Amino acid sequence: MSNDCFFYTEEERQFKEELRPWLEENIAPLVKPAITGDYDKVRQALKLMAKKNLLGSIHSKEYGGTEKGVAWESIIAEESARINGAIEMTRLVSATLFGVPISKHAKPELRKKYIPKIIKGEMIGAIAMTEKNAGSDLTRMQTRIDKDGDDYIINGSKRFITNGGKADILSVYGVLETLDEKNPRKKITGLLVESKTPGFKVVREFDLAGMEGASVAELEFKDVRVPPENLLGKEGQGFWILMDELVVERIGMAAACVGHSEAAFDRAMKHAQEREQFKRPIYGFEGVSFRLAGDYSKIRAVRLQTLEAARYVDAGDEVTAPIASSMAFANGTEMELSVTNHALQTLAGEAITDRTGLVMCAHRMAPVMWVVGGTTDIQKFIIQRELVKRIKK
Numbered sequence: 244m245s246n247d248c249f250f251y252t253e254e255e256r257q258f259k260e261e262l263r264p265w266l267e268e269n270i271a272p273l274v275k276p277a278i279t280g281d282y283d284k285v286r287q288a289l290k291l292m293a294k295k296n297l298l299g300s301i302h303s304k305e306y307g308g309t310e311k312g313v314a315w316e317s318i319i320a321e322e323s324a325r326i327n328g329a330i331e332m333t334r335l336v337s338a339t340l341f342g343v344p345i346s347k348h349a350k351p352e353l354r355k356k357y358i359p360k361i362i363k364g365e366m367i368g369a370i371a372m373t374e375k376n377a378g379s380d381l382t383r384m385q386t387r388i389d390k391d392g393d394d395y396i397i398n399g400s401k402r403f404i405t406n407g408g409k410a411d412i413l414s415v416y417g418v419l420e421t422l423d424e425k426n427p428r429k430k431i432t433g434l435l436v437e438s439k440t441p442g443f444k445v446v447r448e449f450d451l452a453g454m455e456g457a458s459v460a461e462l463e464f465k466d467v468r469v470p471p472e473n474l475l476g477k478e479g480q481g482f483w484i485l486m487d488e489l490v491v492e493r494i495g496m497a498a499a500c501v502g503h504s505e506a507a508f509d510r511a512m513k514h515a516q517e518r519e520q521f522k523r524p525i526y527g528f529e530g531v532s533f534r535l536a537g538d539y540s541k542i543r544a545v546r547l548q549t550l551e552a553a554r555y556v557d558a559g560d561e562v563t564a565p566i567a568s569s570m571a572f573a574n575g576t577e578m579e580l581s582v583t584n585h586a587l588q589t590l591a592g593e594a595i596t597d598r599t600g601l602v603m604c605a606h607r608m609a610p611v612m613w614v615v616g617g618t619t620d621i622q623k624f625i626i627q628r629e630l631v632k633r634i635k636k
């Protein structure tokens with residue numbers, strides 16, 4: 244219902260308006276099979292979205308991208324998340340989370356080799372940073388990278404990797420042991436690894452309690468040999484490559500929070516007007532209508548904040564973009580927890596008895612969003628750290 248925002252350009256507004264019915268017609272029918280175990284439907288959704296140019300916003304036209312930027316990408320993330328969180332996360336991770344490091348830091352030959360296939364949905368990408376002992380604190384990474392001549396050899400494991408069980412290509416981060424550095428951050432190094440490389444193994448795909456239909460996996464790397472040209476940026480630059488990627492990631496995630504929440508809100512709003520109890524529509528009870536009023540306001544506020552953060556990135560403002568992105572994402576996750584919970588209350592029995600329905604799916608996405616891309620606590624940690632830096636200046 245609230246598909247507008249004063250601060251969109253006319254082109255963005257039109258795009259958003261046209262995208263919504265297209266997604267409803269083409270992607271919505273795939274959701275139920277996709278979230279109940281048919282991964283081919285997730286792949287099909289990705290390919291259909293690729294044909295509609297929905298995977299190339301941050302990529303150069305040279306490789307088939309649209310170069311539309313992060314604000315445009317946030318519109319896609321929001322509208323696609325309205326349809327389903329798992330399908331959107333699969334798209335976002337492949338196109339953008341995997342996409343940012345490769346588009347900025349891979350050698351031109353590798354960009355040419357992989358980006359067009361990612362944009363066409365012919366390959367699925369993933370980003371592997373998290374490990375058993377390295378969650379919020381990525382400097383605790385233990386995945387080891389050694390050198391054999393010019394080649395890199397990876398040994399270690401990663402967990403909770405979205406698209407991990409199905410990806411064709413991953414950006415993988417580990418500690419380059421040959422670097423003579425005391426600060427663990429300065430040893431973290433990123434490499435591109437094809438999943439068909441000998442020694443790469445999908446240990447298991449997790450039984451998800453939200454975002455069902457996506458592949459989130461534990462991965463093992465045993466003497467995985469990677470040629471030198473697969474290095475992302477420079478040796479020891481991996482930590483900063485990740486920090487840069489996470490700014491864009493969090494904007495996509497914040498937009499997805501808006502999408503999940505708005506889908507649940509719209510359903511609740513409709514139900515509140517149609518459902519009668521005590522001889523009147525339940526919308527007539529302030530307990531219901533005030534809740535909806537607050538939810539609508541919060542959704543719009545996070546959309547604005549997300550757009551603002553995206554505009555900072557698109558304008559190249561590397562100082563403001565990180566705090567803006569964490570603020571949008573922190574507010575987005577908290578808003579989503581509350582709005583989807585309220586929608587569930589408004590629909591009551593009708594929501595609870597529809598496990599794969601839109602409201603319950605959005606409701607189960609809320610805690611997922613609280614964790615992925617850095618927990619909401621970590622977003623607040625980043626915000627307060629930036630505030631202190633400003634005071635010290």
Ligand SMILES: Cc1cc2nc3c(=O)[nH]c(=O)nc-3n(C[C@H](O)[C@H](O)[C@H](O)COP(=O)(O)OP(=O)(O)OC[C@H]3O[C@@H](n4cnc5c(N)ncnc54)[C@H](O)[C@@H]3O)c2cc1C
Nearest residue numbers: 370371372373378379403404405614615616617618620624
């Ligand atoms: C569905 C899903 C998909 C994911 N996809 C990916 C992926 O594609 N690639 C990838 O690399 N990772 C991925 N992750 C991992 C995700 O980024 C981590 O789970 C997340 O960063 C938190 O790490 P953790 O789970 O180890 O929690 P921990 O870091 O152990 O945190 C536990 C608790 O401590 C709190 N905490 C920790 N440090 C601080 C602090 N400094 N201040 C305040 N509170 C703190 C946290 O907020 C949290 O409440 C995914 C996770 C999930 C659940």
